[in-house]
Amino acid sequence: MEHKGLQVLQLHKYPQYLKPCCELINEEWPRSETARMMSLQASCDKLPTSLILINEDKLLLGHCKLTAIPSMPNSCFIETVVISKSMRGQKLGTYLMNEVEKYCQNVLKLGMVHLSTKGQENFYTKLGYEFCAPVSIYGSSISSNIVVEVNNLSKKEINSTTLASNIPIPPPLPSSKPINVNNTIKTSKTYMFKYLS
Numbered sequence: 001m002e003h004k005g006l007q008v009l010q011l012h013k014y015p016q017y018l019k020p021c022c023e024l025i026n027e028e029w030p031r032s033e034t035a036r037m038m039s040l041q042a043s044c045d046k047l048p049t050s051l052i053l054i055n056e057d058k059l060l061l062g063h064c065k066l067t068a069i070p071s072m073p074n075s076c077f078i079e080t081v082v083i084s085k086s087m088r089g090q091k092l093g094t095y096l097m098n099e100v101e102k103y104c105q106n107v108l109k110l111g112m113v114h115l116s117t118k119g120q121e122n123f124y125t126k127l128g129y130e131f132c133a134p135v136s137i138y139g140s141s142i143s144s145n146i147v148v149e150v151n152n153l154s155k156k157e158i159n160s161t162t163l164a165s166n167i168p169i170p171p172p173l174p175s176s177k178p179i180n181v182n183n184t185i186k187t188s189k190t191y192m193f194k195y196l197s
């Protein structure tokens with residue numbers, strides 16, 4: 001499929017897309033407009049950075065946000081990946097992810113990227129992503145020996161070498177999902193990563 005005239009831009013350089021971007025994301029994951037706008041307005045040259053996909057008619061077609069992973073300075077977390085509902089299935093998500101990876105490698109000088117998903121594993125696997133241990137974007141590790149429940153179907157034990165183990169595990173948050181059983185963490189999200197080359 002031809003992708004003539006597509007561009008991936010830093011949202012903070014094109015504030016005219018703030019509102020359309022807020023609407024695009026909120027259509028998929030409803031949240032207060034104020035909170036969403038605050039999150040988008042935090043975009044900057046370092047991290048976090050919101051990248052947007054624009055077509056030749058200057059229409060906003062997609063978005064993704066890059067967030068720092070404090071325990072992994074050589075990586076970042078790709079989140080809020082979304083393509084406009086009416087434009088899905090045309091390889092635009094693939095185009096956006098490829099450009100985002102180039103940005104991470106060439107502009108941010110990173111060696112890898114991480115993400116989490118629930119339901120889009122196939123999309124990311126096709127892009128070369130592999131399963132990995134959960135990572136935290138909130139400052140520290142969660143465990144060095146983690147049991148991950150993938151989509152409630154299977155459990156696999158992952159010995160994480162990428163997570164530091166000398167920081168205490170925070171107390172469990174109120175949640176309907178089981179957390180913190182015998183020094184393990186269960187999550188229904190799948191964590192994935194990819195080396196950039």
Ligand SMILES: CC(C)(COP(=O)(O)OP(=O)(O)OC[C@H]1O[C@@H](n2cnc3c(N)ncnc32)[C@H](O)[C@@H]1OP(=O)(O)O)[C@@H](O)C(=O)NCCC(=O)NCCS
Nearest residue numbers: 081082083088089090091092093094116117120122123126
């Ligand atoms: C996930 C998303 C970004 C994919 O964008 P897209 O432009 O539709 O994807 P593409 O057309 O580039 O698809 C590439 C491949 O992934 C597959 N794919 C895409 N979405 C998929 C899904 N939900 N489940 C299974 N496979 C999927 C496509 O079939 C295609 O396979 P092919 O190469 O064999 O034809 C888009 O569907 C979306 O915005 N979804 C809602 C938000 C969301 O869930 N984001 C992910 C958060 S982790």
